[in-house]
Amino acid sequence: MTDKKETKKRKIAFPHMGTISYAWAAALRIIGCEPFIEPYTSKKTLSLGTKHAPEAICLPYKLILGNFIEAIEGGTDYVAMITSPGCCRLGEYGKCIENALHDLGYEAKYIELQLYDGIKGMYNFLKEASGKNNPLLFARAILIAILKVFVLDKLETTHSYYRAREVHQGDAEKHYLKCLKLVDETDTILGLKNAGKQIAQEMKKVEINPNKEVLHVDITGEIYVVNDEFSNQNIEKELGRMGVEVRRSLTVSSFLKDAIIPKIFRKGETHLQRADRLAKPYLMRDIGGDALECVSDVAYANERGIDGIIHLSPFTCMPEIMSQNIFPAMRENCEIPILPLILDEQTGRAGYITRIEAFVDLMRRRKRKRDLEIKQKDSETNEKNVVTN
Ligand code: SF4
Known part of the structure; x- marks a missing residue:
């Protein structure tokens, strides 16, 4: 007689953070467990x-604890x-x-995934x-979990491009949600390859205004709040509504490249390698969390001449308090506008949005002034050339 207990799939819950649930769920399904996803x-929470x-x-601790209580x-x-x-x-x-x-008296079994043990840590966790x-x-x-993370991060970037230029508000999000479903429905390499192609086609259906004046902003900060739309109050959506294309500097895929994927499979400079290179004059060593990456992200955004950078940090986050204190010193060499935002359970929405709107206004005025200066310079050069000829 089959033991009912043995055939029952184990239900496993995990912390939510942006779209990471799609990767967790795929890995758990493949090993024969049942991912406990919602709420x-x-x-x-x-x-x-x-x-x-x-x-x-x-804040991330509070949200993860809340996720677990709800799941149990x-x-x-x-x-x-994850530890x-x-x-x-x-x-x-x-x-x-x-x-x-x-x-609290909960009896659910607790399992840890030791992230910095790389593939070995993941293997032990799955076992x-x-x-x-x-x-x-x-x-x-x-x-499959790693591939999904890469597909999802690419999708987020594409979504941001279309959202900043969409003609009908909400159109990009509608197609983005369809794409998420495509990624969720497949747990094979071939399926994900096809999903990648279908995503590109699906997002092209968004009607955009290619001539719209779009601002470019990087978002950096503590990885959880950068990638979790609940804790950052969907800042990317708000910025998109204001005509801003966002690029996340800290993504789960960039983290995987540094912490999990073996060196022989990586291409180009990783985020941590770039952080070591660019943060050096301001921060000489890793002080925990994502501080080294954040400091270097400001220098990197400045180097690329983009319009601004937003730094998100949870209230009382020690490494990010340090990086925010380094930003003023960086202003000597970096002209880029920086908006630091601190998040916790007390963060009010109205004040938060007002600060973002004011920052966007500042960047827009700065960009127009810069464009005007370039135009004037060009016309002066043209005039000089005409006179010389
Ligand atoms: S101190 Fe900052 S980096 Fe460390 S766990 Fe808390 S929020 Fe994350």
Whole structure:
């Protein structure tokens, strides 16, 4: 007789952060588990996390704890947490969350994914989550999850391009959501390749104004709040509405290139390698979190002559407090406007949007002034050439 308990799939919940759930879900499905996806992060998640977390801890901790409480209440069997060593609180997050859930009387099993152990850490995680030891199956799960992250990050960039230029507001988002579905529906390499092509076709359906005056902005900061639309109050959508094309400096795919993907499979300079190169005059070593990357992102955005950079950080985030204190010193060499935004459960929407609008106004005026100066210079040069000839 088959034991019912053994045939039942393990339900596994994980922290939400932007579109990362699509990659988690694919890996868990491939190893024979059931991904526990919804509910997504909401105000309820935030208030649950805030209620049971130390007051001064950073926002991602509160949201992840809230995700887990909701998942356990919803019937998940396991919660999967990402951990890593580090100079900031991230190194303690895992144990703290496990203890908090235990103190609240929850019995769901807790599993950790040791991120900085690279492929080995992922393998050990899949082994524990599935209760199996199947290297081929795990290799496929890791590969598909990584490929999905890359496809999704590319999709976000394409979405941002179309959203800033769309003729009918909301059109780009409508097609973007269809593309997300395409990515979610396939768990094979060939399927993802085809999804990539279909995405390009789908997004081309958005009617755009190619002559629109579009501003270019980079978003950097702590990786969780940069990639999680709930915690950053969907800043990219707001900027898109104002005609701004956004490029995220910190993406999950760039993180994977540095922390997970073996060197022989990488092409070009990684984000961390660029950070080491460009942050040096201002910050000499890694101080935890994403501070080194953020400082270098400002220098990189300035080097490319883009219109501005927004720095997002959770309130009390130690590495980002450091990077925000370095930005004023960078102004000596970097002309680029920087908008630092601090996020926590108290962040009010109206004030937040007003600051973004004021920043966009400033960038637009600066860009028009610069364009005018270039035009004047060009016409002066042309006049001189006419006289000489
Ligand atoms: S980087 Fe900042 S927000 Fe993230 S865990 Fe460390 S202290 Fe908290």
